[in-house]
Amino acid sequence: MPVSILDCAHFYYFYKMKQGILTVLAIGLAYSSPAQDSLMFRKISNEIMLHSTCYENLRVLCKTVGHRISGSPAAAKAVTWGEKAMKAAGAEKVWLQAADVPYWYRGKESLYLKTGKEYKKVDALSLGNSEGTCGKLLEAPIIMVHNFDEFKALPESAVKGKIVFFNYRFRQDFIFTFEGYGDAVKYRGGSPSAAAAKGAVGVIIRSMSTGTDDFPHTGGTHYVDSIKKIPAMALGNTTSDMLEQACQKGKVMAKLTSECHMMPDAVHSYNVIGEIKGTETPERIITIGGHLDSWDVGEGAHDDGAGCVQSIEVIRAFKAMGLKPKCTIRAVLFMNEENGQKGGQAYADSAMAHHENHVIAIETDAGGFTPRGIGLVMSQAQKDKITSYKNLFLPYGVYDFSREEGGSDIDPIGKKLKVPLAGLVPDSQRYFDLHHTNNDVFERVNHRELNLGAVVMAQFIYLVSEQGLD
Numbered sequence: 001m002p003v004s005i006l007d008c009a010h011f012y013y014f015y016k017m018k019q020g021i022l023t024v025l026a027i028g029l030a031y032s033s034p035a036q037d038s039l040m041f042r043k044i045s046n047e048i049m050l051h052s053t054c055y056e057n058l059r060v061l062c063k064t065v066g067h068r069i070s071g072s073p074a075a076a077k078a079v080t081w082g083e084k085a086m087k088a089a090g091a092e093k094v095w096l097q098a099a100d101v102p103y104w105y106r107g108k109e110s111l112y113l114k115t116g117k118e119y120k121k122v123d124a125l126s127l128g129n130s131e132g133t134c135g136k137l138l139e140a141p142i143i144m145v146h147n148f149d150e151f152k153a154l155p156e157s158a159v160k161g162k163i164v165f166f167n168y169r170f171r172q173d174f175i176f177t178f179e180g181y182g183d184a185v186k187y188r189g190g191s192p193s194a195a196a197a198k199g200a201v202g203v204i205i206r207s208m209s210t211g212t213d214d215f216p217h218t219g220g221t222h223y224v225d226s227i228k229k230i231p232a233m234a235l236g237n238t239t240s241d242m243l244e245q246a247c248q249k250g251k252v253m254a255k256l257t258s259e260c261h262m263m264p265d266a267v268h269s270y271n272v273i274g275e276i277k278g279t280e281t282p283e284r285i286i287t288i289g290g291h292l293d294s295w296d297v298g299e300g301a302h303d304d305g306a307g308c309v310q311s312i313e314v315i316r317a318f319k320a321m322g323l324k325p326k327c328t329i330r331a332v333l334f335m336n337e338e339n340g341q342k343g344g345q346a347y348a349d350s351a352m353a354h355h356e357n358h359v360i361a362i363e364t365d366a367g368g369f370t371p372r373g374i375g376l377v378m379s380q381a382q383k384d385k386i387t388s389y390k391n392l393f394l395p396y397g398v399y400d401f402s403r404e405e406g407g408s409d410i411d412p413i414g415k416k417l418k419v420p421l422a423g424l425v426p427d428s429q430r431y432f433d434l435h436h437t438n439n440d441v442f443e444r445v446n447h448r449e450l451n452l453g454a455v456v457m458a459q460f461i462y463l464v465s466e467q468g469l470d
Contacts, residue, residue, distance in 0.1 A: 055447040057309040062299035062442035069296040070336035071103025071267035082272035090319030091274030099346035100266040101336040107259025114253040115246035124233045127221040131229040132258030144247035160199030177428040192232040193224040203232040206240040211433035214238035272333040280326040287361040291337030298440035306368030313454040325465040334409040348412035362422040363407025368450040369426035375405020378420035
């Protein structure tokens with residue numbers, strides 16, 4: 001039977017309509033995954049915001065263990081706490097990974113300043129890993145400089161026998177305060193050896209602090225092996241302001257005593273690890289972690305108790321929801337981030353020795369504040385894939401994927417195994433008010449902000465497990 005032009009037209013019409021329906025269906029299928037992801041994001045958020053153990057876990061860590069410098073009895077107690085908390089969260093496997101760590105001992109310390117007729121005691125903290133005065137009293141005049149350029153211009157005769165006050169201010173014009181920290185921290189790390197090379201007998205620094213208070217901040221310093229190790233202390237901003245004014249007016253004297261020193265032998269310690277086995281590709285591992293050690297002041301609440309309890313919470317939330325990730329999810333409480341990074345090195349070395357396949361490693365070590373972003377250290381193609389999901393995170397206040405932020409503990413595995421890295425980026429405005437101080441305590445952590453950080457980490461891990469990075 002001959003086919004008319006009208007029949008051809010009808011056939012073409014129905015063909016195009018069918019093609020259009022298929023196209024619409026294809027579009028619907030393409031967008032069904034983001035819709036499902038959005039629904040899962042909400043379920044994860046509800047589980048953590050309503051049932052989280054973060055805040056209670058942090059309270060127990062801070063109030064029953066307290067500060068926990070690596071190698072100390074408190075650090076050993078924290079390992080026991082971490083193992084118990086990981087099991088309580090429902091981790092299918094929990095184990096301790098050995099790491100030999102240094103142990104720095106602070107002991108008693110004091111600093112007196114004389115700006116007039118009498119000495120007056122001021123609050124001060126020795127810098128971490130610094131050497132003390134070996135039980136002797138160090139008395140010497142103070143010379144003030146504002147930066148390394150000023151110091152380099154001084155002749156040795158002006159420095160010899162004196163205590164150098166490096167009065168470098170944490171720059172307030174950096175909105176992202178970690179940039180200000182990066183700018184200022186060289187004075188904590190490098191000033192003792194620089195001063196000793198010119199004959200100085202001690203160093204005082206203005207703390208790496210955004211605060212308007214008088215809390216001194218500790219934190220690691222570094223010595224050049226070929227140069228004499230001299231004592232180094234930090235002052236809070238208020239006392240630093242007072243000392244600055246006194247130095248501008250005339251002679252200032254200091255009396256310093258400190259028992260601090262490095263213990264001669266490394267101490268056997270551990271990373272605490274818990275995991276959920278993947279259902280489809282269990283050999284592929286996603287690591288999330290924070291560091292269990294802290295400096296020996298305060299309670300290490302924001303740095304980094306918050307990151308530890310958030311990592312444990314990811315395990316708990318996945319188990320409570322019955323989420324069965326495609327990849328193995330591994331939470332790690334690293335030991336010795338503050339003054340050696342031995343835990344991160346041990347984790348990377350073990351991964352290499354066992355030929356493990358790590359998809360990504362994520363660290364949360366910037367405080368328990370409101371999450372604002374996720375830093376990405378990976379290929380541009382992988383960054384593009386993650387940022388294509390950014391609208392999923394917007395309802396939770398997370399918008400910034402532009403920063404190259406990972407973490408000190410996961411840096412070794414990134415370098416040795418070329419593993420992509422990521423890091424939670426919370427709001428940074430208050431962190432360096434509290435960082436490495438006696439004021440970093442449980443009471444300075446907000447439970448909702450802490451939980452939101454765990455929410456975003458769990459969402460991110462779910463997304464990577466489901467969608468991959470390639």
